[in-house]
Amino acid sequence: MLNDRYSRHGLINWFSQDRVQNARFVVAGAGAIGNEVIKNLALLGTGHIAIHDFDRIERHNLTRSVLFREDDVGQHKAEVAARRACELDPAVRATAVPGDFWKTLSFEALGRADCVIGCVDNFEARIRLNRLCRLAGTNLIDVAIDTRRASVEVFPFATVADCACYECTLPAGVYTRIAERYSCAGLRRRGLVERLIPTTILTSSAAGALAVSSAMRVLHAPQEMQSAHRILTDTMGATTTMAPLARSEMCPGCADLMPEVRVVPTDPVIGRASLREASCGQDVCLRLSDAVISGGNCTACGHELNAGGPPRLLLARDQDDSLARCPKCGGDMTFVAGDQFTAGELEERFLGQRLPARFAVVDHDETSLVLDFAACQFPAARSSEG
Numbered sequence: 001m002l003n004d005r006y007s008r009h010g011l012i013n014w015f016s017q018d019r020v021q022n023a024r025f026v027v028a029g030a031g032a033i034g035n036e037v038i039k040n041l042a043l044l045g046t047g048h049i050a051i052h053d054f055d056r057i058e059r060h061n062l063t064r065s066v067l068f069r070e071d072d073v074g075q076h077k078a079e080v081a082a083r084r085a086c087e088l089d090p091a092v093r094a095t096a097v098p099g100d101f102w103k104t105l106s107f108e109a110l111g112r113a114d115c116v117i118g119c120v121d122n123f124e125a126r127i128r129l130n131r132l133c134r135l136a137g138t139n140l141i142d143v144a145i146d147t148r149r150a151s152v153e154v155f156p157f158a159t160v161a162d163c164a165c166y167e168c169t170l171p172a173g174v175y176t177r178i179a180e181r182y183s184c185a186g187l188r189r190r191g192l193v194e195r196l197i198p199t200t201i202l203t204s205s206a207a208g209a210l211a212v213s214s215a216m217r218v219l220h221a222p223q224e225m226q227s228a229h230r231i232l233t234d235t236m237g238a239t240t241t242m243a244p245l246a247r248s249e250m251c252p253g254c255a256d257l258m259p260e261v262r263v264v265p266t267d268p269v270i271g272r273a274s275l276r277e278a279s280c281g282q283d284v285c286l287r288l289s290d291a292v293i294s295g296g297n298c299t300a301c302g303h304e305l306n307a308g309g310p311p312r313l314l315l316a317r318d319q320d321d322s323l324a325r326c327p328k329c330g331g332d333m334t335f336v337a338g339d340q341f342t343a344g345e346l347e348e349r350f351l352g353q354r355l356p357a358r359f360a361v362v363d364h365d366e367t368s369l370v371l372d373f374a375a376c377q378f379p380a381a382r383s384s385e386g
């Protein structure tokens, strides 16, 4: 349906205002790139935009964020961005989901979305968003910038069966750099300063325009999407290249997946019928989304991690390296950490405990089942709008 507001859009032969008004987008990250992407989506009259960001606005964001004002400093980026998007076009339904998307972006919301646009600023978040989208079969556009270049990678997971994923072309050095943020058992190192990449509005606005152009292509002409591809623009040199992205047989994100992937909401308590049925047998291997610590002891006095209590499973990422000091003698603790367990092993050692992961993947015949723990683990994921 066209009205005066969208009359110019109606003159574009490839553009369908109806299609755009019925579209659902998820934007992960409402920083410099996210601002541009949300602004573009709102001005195009996009039906629904769900904005995920855990961060609050700081003063230095204001040079690169068209949706933020001086008075907004201290407020949640997601909330301010959603409010401003609705001001730009009152017909747009923009919703804010403040928090870590790993906990707030449900598979259900992903299933309803036409496309996710990743505007995050670090590799770890990109890898996580890629895994969620690959498993959900939801189109993903990843956007990145530096001081002069804008990169947009398009992954049409919804339409291309053997589509490369974000991790297929990721250099091994990236995983090394991520690992440097954690000790060998996966504990978060305290006081580690992230390397900042200085950017300006010039690369983020170019990136936002390229990303939403690609999103419009995904929406209007999904059949034209033959493979994943990367668009790279050098804003200073005024050059743009496009290259297909090939799938890797060694990819940590997608090489293990069966041709069919199905998401099954599952209660993460070990031994309960839900998890038992979903994991289909004692010998089946559960590949967890997150590394967990399953035990440990002090190298000096032998004190055990769970001395005096039942063995516990701890989400490694949530622990910091204070856990590495023995509470009894101050010596060094060593840990057993991993992300793969057989169902039988879990029942034998950790019966009645909750698996502290976002999801687990088990293979059954030609299907990879994604046991989705989020609805039980993080209640926010269930209520979040997508």
Ligand SMILES: [Zn+2]
Pocket (backbone or CB within 6 Å): 164, 165, 166, 167, 168, 248, 251, 252, 253, 254, 255
């Ligand atoms: Zn891959």
Ligand SMILES: [Zn+2]
Pocket (backbone or CB within 6 Å): 298, 299, 300, 301, 302, 303, 326, 327, 328, 329, 330, 331
């Ligand atoms: Zn000790």
